[in-house]
Amino acid sequence: MALLRVDNMTHYFGGLRAVHNYNLVLEPGHIVGLIGPNGAGKTTIFNLISGIHTPTEGNIELDGHNLIGHHPHEIASMGLGRTFQNLLLWRHMTVLEHVKMACYSQLEYGIWGAFFGSRLRRQEEKRLTAKAMHLLETFDVAGFRSQLAVSLPYGAQRRVEMARAMAINPKVLFLDEPTAGMTPDELNRMISIIRKIHTDFDVAIFLIEHRLKFVMELCERIQTLVFGEVIAEGTPAEIKNNPQVIEAYLGKEDIH
Amino acid sequence: MDLFLQNIVNGLQWGSFYALIALGYSMVYSILMLFNFAHGDVFMVGSYIGFGVATALLGLAAMSGIPLPGWFILILTIIFTMFITSFVGVFIERVGYRPLRDAPRASAAITGLMIGIILETGNLAILGARRLSFPQLIESTTYQFGGVYVTDKKILIVGVSLGLMFLLHRFIQKSKWGMAMRAMSFDFQAVPLMGISINRIAPLTFAIGSALAAAAGILYGLAYPVLDPYMGILLGWKAFVAAILGGRGSILGAALAGFLLGFIEIFVAWVFPSTLRDVIAYSIILLILTFRPHGFFGQAHSTQLRL
Incomplete structure (x- = not known):
């Protein structure tokens, strides 16, 4: 059974659709990455699952408990730990x-x-x-x-x-851009630390990242989010060769 | 020289009230970023509750025929009153501030004013306009050190105040709740994500602030035994001045500024006619703030609970 499961989650900020029909299955012990351009809604997804916002539609389950309508402190106590993009x-x-x-x-x-x-x-x-x-x-x-x-x-x-x-003994750890602003040296150190906590603490990890190298190296599965919608999901190799992902990241290739 | 020392002693006593009340303003501000303007009236309510508790205990002692010593009744009065008044604080947070937590700051600010008016006029409606006289639980003994006269009440007032501040310091620096309060003052958002409910920390902060105001209420009643429903207004405003002067959200600052306010008032009254006391004292404080707009321990854009 999936440790964390998100079904058909949609969220509106006023009239703006920030997340559309989002699904996630995170198995125990897995590392899943979420990539996508700025403003795609990655952090919004984190905030929706950790209870900072309540999704307009959809269902979220952590270890069999429904998370919808629960306060952030309750969700944290159920086993969701997280970090923030801009360090709180x-x-x-x-x-x-x-x-x-x-x-x-x-x-x-x-x-x-x-x-x-x-x-x-x-x-x-x-x-x-x-x-x-x-x-x-x-x-x-x-x-x-x-x-x-x-x-x-x-x-x-x-x-x-x-x-x-990690101190709250989470079952699932959310990392919001763990390598933002880091030097290449620190980046490699971060990779080994994440590997270490993954094995030592038996925690499933869901992370947002911009650096593809980092995501490719760590994650078993990767989702690509563009304008609030997942346009591609798969193994690092599949994502690397997906034309839609390449387009979202590098712009459209003109073929004459 | 003796007169100078005498004024120091008097200033310490007078400052104790300001310091104890200012702590409540500062604690609430540091975690919720708003001033609880009903806090001066919590001091008044604390004083009345203290009156009720002391009268009840004296009555009980008389009825049961057990000759309880005055100091013992006083200690019980302080403990019970702080306990009961802490619930007044919890109640104010629950009905006054929690529903308005996401409301504009101005709405939350007038909540305190309204609750203050309700407490004052509610008291007036229930107990009537007559002034109550706080029971004198301990006999006044005066000790003489050189030319300085110190009453046992003064020692008690300053001693209890400093003792409570010491306990508060330990609580905030070392205990889990104190840590949670400090964490909230640095970053509000990250606290719930550690599994800590703001709805437990906020009432606790109000409770502790109110308990300290209640202690001030009883000690004030010992020194100036006349209670009236509006006694908390001016004292509350002055303690609020101390909280700002100390630096918003600074616990140590609030306590020190409370004492400083006491000293300034007492020394101004020593030199100038007492009718001019507050005019001159608060002009001095205005001048201090001109040069230190963030107060003694305040920093620009910071709201941390610091010690």
Whole structure:
């Protein structure tokens, strides 16, 4: 059974049709990529599935639960972690705090513990810090743990955001342009990190990307979105040779 | 010199009220980007609830014949009143602010004004126009240090205020909810996507702010035992000034500016005739803001909950 399933999703912003008849099947352990030109509606699809907008039509199921009408925090608790295209970090909080914050729902201590401390809180904090440190090591940012997120190099900020998304123990991880603004060096590092979390944490990944090399290398399946509609879906090889994709990306080829 | 020290002590007490109330303004602002203009009236309601709790406890003690010491009743009064008043804050958030969360800011701002009027006139309607006198739970003892006179009430007021601020500091810096509040103040959007509901953090923030205002209400009642339904207006506005002067959304700033306001008022009254006190004091603050438009700890375009 599919872990994440989207059926016939359509969304209008006022009179503008942003997404039309979109379908997605994400199997456990798979990596699926979503490519397409700017403004095609890729981030809108992320926002629709993660509950920031409610789709005008269509159905979304995560692990058998219907997501339509649920709030973003509920959908996150059901196992959907995500990052953002333009990095939504909490600027003046430390790297370690970012990851601990994301584990918030895994903490059970009460208001007394919050003000005065309690044994439960100390135990939970200890466990949490260990978990957070493990995540920071996975993403190669453990060295920055007590630095403020805002003071980190760009690539490291992206990795902190991913570590934060992984801290909620997601079944599905959404990555919105994980390599935006990265140097080729950082790009290769990102590929190996995504491979690593994919195997280590057994998480299915759905990602938006512009760099075809990156998508081709990582994804089992790729969808191409143009003007809110999927014009092609298939393996990297199929997508690479699809004339419609080439047209959308490179412009129409004139054959005389 | 003695007079100077005496004024420092008085300024500390006077500033405690401003600081405690200003904290509530700042906390709510930092997470929701709006000022809860009903907050001064929450202070008033807290004072009245404190009056009710203290009277009830005194009555209970008299009825049961157990001679409870005054300080014990006072501690119970503070705890119960803070607890009860926190629900006033939760209620205000639920009926006043949550339905208007996506409304234009101006609508959300007048919500506070309306709730304030409702609280004032509601109180007037229920309890009538007579002024109540806050029960004096502890006897006034005056200690003399050199030429400086310090009453036990002053020590208590400043001590309880600083203690509460310390607890708040620990809560915000270290606890999960405090972290969630800070996270919300940096970026509102990312918080729900970590599985945290804004509808739990926002009421909690109102609850804590209101509990602090209630503590201020009781301490104020100890120092100035006359309660009336409009007592929260001027004090609330001045605490609001402190919250802005401290830097919008800055907790440390709000507390320090609260004390600073207390000092300025007391020292102005020392030098100038007391009728001119607020005229001169707030002209000084206007001047400070001219040179530091973002307040002491405020930054341009930032709303973070900082310490």
